Amino acid sequence: MIVRARMSERKQREARLRKLQQGSWGTASATYFQSVQDVFRESEKAAAESPTGSSRWVYVGLPVLMAGLDAFLIEHQRLLSNSTLKELTGVDGVREILMQYQLPDELRLDMEALVEVRNQIIHPVPVPFGKPEWPHSLQRLRDRKVLDGHVPQSGTDVLALLASHRLFEWAVERCADALDVVAACDPERAWMFRESARNLWRVLKKA
Secondary structure, three states: OHHHHHHHHHHHHHHHHHOOOOOOOOOHHHHHHHHHHHHHHHHHHHHHHOOOOEOOOHHHHHHHHHHHHHHHHHHHHHHOOOOOOOOOEOOEOHHHHHHOOOOOHHHHHHHHHHHHHHHHHHOOOOOEOOOOOOOHHHHHHHHOOOOOOOOOOEHHHHHHHOOEHHHHHHHHHHHHHHHHHHHHOOOOOHHHHHHHHHHHHHHOOOO
């Protein structure tokens, strides 16, 4: 019965997202991004007090950041009444959603890595990987020089590795870049959605 109820809720959610309805859609992304800013300030303090610049606030901030990205994409798609997008945020995977926008290749790869990092945080895997190796997403972050260089030996080691304010800062910047690209794809309404991007740039004190 519980499983049936969950499936029903999922179908209801999908129906709401797929059916274009008249009326006002809320801007939940602004609430998420304000929460990101609050967490970011705490993370800055923790990193400043840590000899390695580590911060466990990343475990809170990065998933909320990615939830804000999802909320932004939902809001953007709701206003595209003549949209030809086949995939919908909240129904289909974030990778498929972002493929529909003209993100530069490097930005798209960075965003895919951030999705995987978010997944590693909210779905921790505490068992050993077996043969020590870098997951592709972490290799991407190491290449971007936002992670330390040691090779994780287990899922718990990965979690400790992600406690980096430098990673948090980079993630906010790349998400803000992605919002700018998405906003620009709809010139008529770009002015509205660029404000959401500015909300993220303000987290970094760049707006």
